[in-house]
Amino acid sequence: MAMFYGSQLQAMIPKLHSTNFEGIELIRPMYCIHEDDIIAWKQYNDLEFIQCACRFTENCTMCDNGGGGSKRQEIKLLIKRLKRDNPNIENSIFGSIHKVHLDTFPGYKTKGETHSFLENY
Numbered sequence: 001m002a003m004f005y006g007s008q009l010q011a012m013i014p015k016l017h018s019t020n021f022e023g024i025e026l027i028r029p030m031y032c033i034h035e036d037d038i039i040a041w042k043q044y045n046d047l048e049f050i051q052c053a054c055r056f057t058e059n060c061t062m063c064d065n066g067g068g069g070s071k072r073q074e075i076k077l078l079i080k081r082l083k084r085d086n087p088n089i090e091n092s093i094f095g096s097i098h099k100v101h102l103d104t105f106p107g108y109k110t111k112g113e114t115h116s117f118l119e120n121y
Helices: 002-006 035-044 055-063 071-085 089-096
Strands: 015-017 025-027 107-110 113-116
Touching: 071 089
Parallel strands: none
Antiparallel strands: 015 025, 107 113
């Protein structure tokens, strides 16, 4: 979503230090679990997801996975279509964020500072 709607290559790391609360870490324990597996586990255990302020969950209950205006749903549908031609597309996308070659990018940002390839040209 960051690439299509934010003009940036960005990902969410599975463990990071909070910028709002000193000494607190955010841990995403289900970072490598496919959403379909989480949903199957939820259904198997007869659990319900709680609703949050996230626009995705708000639309998810209304749209029957048909889109419903959510950008997240729109990207999910795009990936689903891409999987028809390349069933391994999700692994390729996930793998690419683990193998970034910064020296091939014209620019990058780290710790709030923007850098350009021209710095070393």
